[in-house]
Amino acid sequence: MLKVENLSASYQTIDGDVHVIKDLDFEIRDNEIFGIAGESGCGKTTLLKTLYDIVEFPLVIDQGKVILSGEKNGKPFSYESGQIRKSWWNNISYVPQAAQSVLNPIVRLKKQFLDSIPAEDKKNETEEQxxxxxAKYLEDLSLSPDVLESYPFQLSGGMRQRVIIALATFMSPNVVLADEPTTALDVVVQRGILMMLMRLQKQFKNTLVIVSHDMGVHYQITNRMAIMYSGSVIELGDTEDIFNDPVHPYTQMLVAALPRVGDKSQKVGIPGRPPALKNPPPGCRFAPRCPKATDRCRSEVPKFREVKPGRFAACHLLNEEVGL
Ligand SMILES: Nc1ncnc2c1ncn2[C@@H]1O[C@H](COP(=O)(O)OP(=O)(O)O)[C@@H](O)[C@H]1O
Ligand SMILES: [Mg+2]
Structure with missing residues (x-):
């Protein structure tokens, strides 16, 4: 399980700190595909970095922490921010955004596999073993073991992404984090990658956290999801419920903007732009774009809370409108 407790993080820049993620409080469960959605720049990658514990200058955690806990091979474990890197590969792994760059283009893939498998997992084994x-693992994933002899530049983008996913899951970690794993790939290849991720999650019964700005990806593969806006999670719950009955005005607008089968009407995006994180508006950060905003929304930050069983949201209107 990944527990995010009261977490805020900033980038320290020459003109002052930019508070990117703010007061996050939620849990990602064992054996689920959890999605993180939101427009570009809302802080998804930053959140994933704090989950994986690659918090390096200029990024700093201002308050709170992440706790990674669970059981592997019958042994319980628990690590919090600052210690999580001890559990990399074994308990948690990460497919970064633009993951193609994690592979060295001029080193054969077999060497890159050997180098990333921790020494304790290879002891009593020859390199061939x-x-x-x-090779067996790649075959299980319907990938040809021949790729091990290749250099990354010889492979297509989709194949490279598959190899990176194979690398990230080889040690069967409890949690796999994937940042925009299908972005920049064509639709058919995207589908293949999503199927591969789903299949792996089913096989290992682990946790897959998938970041995507594409709501279609979440609809297709996630069980639960969080919607981020300007550094905060503004709604969280079962994916299907969120699509059927979004409660936060931002989620409602996101869902309304999605194309539907058979519907030929022109979809309009959400007017306006997200606020600059450097100088966010007081109150709810969505208020300047929210058609329902009141004075209270413009002055007081809404609390993120459970508004109905299993559904969390941060919106003042939910008190009045839905009687929640
Ligand atoms: N190294 C950095 N220094 C300063 N600001 C950064 C840095 N990296 C990201 N940011 C800012 O943090 C915000 C969130 O970025 P990011 O987490 O990458 O969003 P997303 O993944 O949702 O597109 C953006 O406004 C971005 O400009
Ligand atoms: Mg990103």
Whole structure:
């Protein structure tokens, strides 16, 4: 389980701190595909970095922490921010945004696999034996073990992404974080990658956290999801419920803007732009774009709370309108 407790983080820049993620409080469960959605720049990658514990200058955690806990091979474990990196590969792994760049283009993939598998997992094994395990794993994923002899530049973008996912899941970590794993790939390849991720999650019964700005990706593969806006999670719950009955005005507008089968009407985006994180408006950060905003919305930050069983949202209007 990944527990995010009261978490805020900033980038320290020459002209002052930019508070990117603010007061996040939620849990990602075992054995689920959890989605993180939101427009570009809302802080998804930053959140994922704090989950994986690659918090390096200029990024700093201002308050709160992340706790990664669970059980592997019958042994319980628990790590919090600052210690999570001890559990990299074994308990948690990360497919970064633009992951293509994590592979060295001029080093054969077999060497890159060997180098990333922790020493304690390879002891009592010759290099050939480790590679045989890797080859078997690739075959299980319907990938040709021949790729191990290739250099990354020889592979297509989709194939490279598959290899990176294979690398990230080889140690069967409890949690796999994937940042925009299908962005920049064509639709058919995207579909293949999503199927691969789903299949792996089913096989390992682990937690897959998938970040995407594309609501279609969340609809297709996530069980639960969080919607981020300007550094905050503004709604969280079962994916299907969120699509059927979004409660936050921002989510309502996001869902309304999605194309539907058979519907030929022109979809309009959400007017306006997200606020600059450097100088956010007081109160609800969505208020300047929210058609329902009141004076209270413009002055008081709404609390993120459970508005009905399993559904969390941060919006003042939910008190009045829905009687929640
Ligand atoms: N190294 C950095 N220094 C300063 N600001 C940054 C840095 N990286 C990201 N940001 C800012 O943090 C905000 C969130 O970025 P990011 O987490 O990458 O969003 P997303 O993944 O949702 O597109 C953006 O406004 C971005 O400009
Ligand atoms: Mg990003």
């Amino acid at each position: 480790t590679l045989a395990r890797v």
